[in-house]
Amino acid sequence: MTPDEHVVLLDTDGNAIGTAPKTAVHGPDTPLHLAFSSYVFDRQGRVLLTRRASHKLTWPDVWTNSCCGHPLPGEPIPDAVVRRLSYELGLQVDRVDLLLPRFSYRAVMDNGIVERELCPVYRAVVSAEAVPNPDEVGQVRWVPWKEFAHDVLSGGMDISPWCREQLSHLDGLGPDPLSWPVADPADLPPAAR
Template sequence: MTTEEHVVLVDRDGQALGTAPKSEVHGRETPLHLAFSSYVFDHEGRVLLTRRADHKVTWPGVWTNSCCGHPLPGEPLAEAVGRRLSYELGLTVERVDLMLPTFAYRAVMANGIVEHELCPVYRATVSTPVAPNPEEVGETRWMPWKEFAEGVCSGLLAISPWCREQVPLLVELGADPMAWHPASPAALPPAARP
């Protein structure tokens, strides 16, 4: 018997308020909750893009960064990144680095469903081939970071709303994503600190 996955609810200061079933969180009144975004790079500096599965509740069929997800209550975020990359993309992560510890966003779909997340952003490096899980991912594509970042920042590349906000912040870290300096885990919101 599987138990339902729960997400961590947080206040504006990043303090944990409790948990709620993941299946009940995303709607028109989505409470702020803890999540993560990750950008997977290969050793050539290419970023892995994914198209969300067509049956996803939020932004179905939309292209986005490599993988997003929610840590389980008490689960360190870096471990959650590795767990979801394995589940969604069949990837074994070599390294996970915190890049944007306090990123948060709120976005509303045309049908009124809201995504509202305190969503630290991670860089992950891999050398294993991608094996997408069709329950989560409709399609994948590797792209040179510079080309991807320019496409997002110019508005020419259709991408998820959170990715549209994250990429300019990542670009500020430098032109070479493999040379970005990781942030300290101490900068994470309280609910996300190890």
Template sequence: MEQVVLLDESGVAIGTADKLSVHHASTPLHLAFSSYLFDGAGRLLLTRRALHKKTWPGVWTNSCCGHPAPGEAAAPAVRRRLVEELGLEDVDLDLVLPAFRYRAEMENGVVENEMCPVFRGLVTGEPRPNPDEVDAVEWVPWAEFAPAVLAGARPVSPWCVLQVAELWELGSDPLAWPTASAAALPPAAA
């Protein structure tokens, strides 16, 4: 059974819980991550979440999201999930939003409540999506995608909307975004 790391308000681990039992109307604060993968031309790899997922099924979102396992740092967790979800190995990762946090509620009352560091990755190969996790993929130019999301013209997951707003502030060229220090991560993610 996959476990998630429960957090206090300062990002310190205070326990664990089964992933399947943690997402409900009173979801406790827990550790996650998001990643945005780009090719050399600055195109973003978008994914559509599998239709059977408990949270936001069938919704388009960033390249890959997940939860570090207890005792697993964020960057190795991202690499693990990129292999599991997209069949992508040896992705060059950089931390870009170490302190991103959000809370979002689905129409059915299920809540996400996460400290969710955001990573940028550069890929050279094509993804091989795992159908248990990903329904579809699409490469989109960042310079078109981000403004469309910010204008409300491109529907994506609620965390993706919030992350895109912060990422856009880093500059219009995702390959030139400044990297962040791992010291700014929540303590449980370091």
């Protein structure tokens, strides 16, 4: 992250209403802002899980989906997904598909820091191993999707709150993550189109 990196602030309908420095956004009164979540799969349908770096402001050392981030103002979200996967995990992406165009959540850490994002969810497919950036990622592991979904949905795996919420939606798309239907980009919130 560069010191002047900004995120897109949103109204409740998903329209852009301004920007703010990323470093100043997350706190007890976090405004609604645009983000994304991505789930990286290999050709065998295994999902790449990441443990957030221990020095992260929000949810340090917590296991989560492959990569989350914020598009820069004016940056198409698929481009942001590719950019962050390269930066955080050293991955070159074969394809990026929109899965959940309107996912939104609010989560509060024990220390009162709030995460509040309109966060479309994407699938990325890769053919190579991850090379984690220690500034972002503490650890990675590949897990068969069905095993991961079962562990999270049965309460047997501790995972980030946004990932837990997304899993119930993704699980409904079918057992094979490589054949999930791609969502229509027209269903994205206005600021993400």
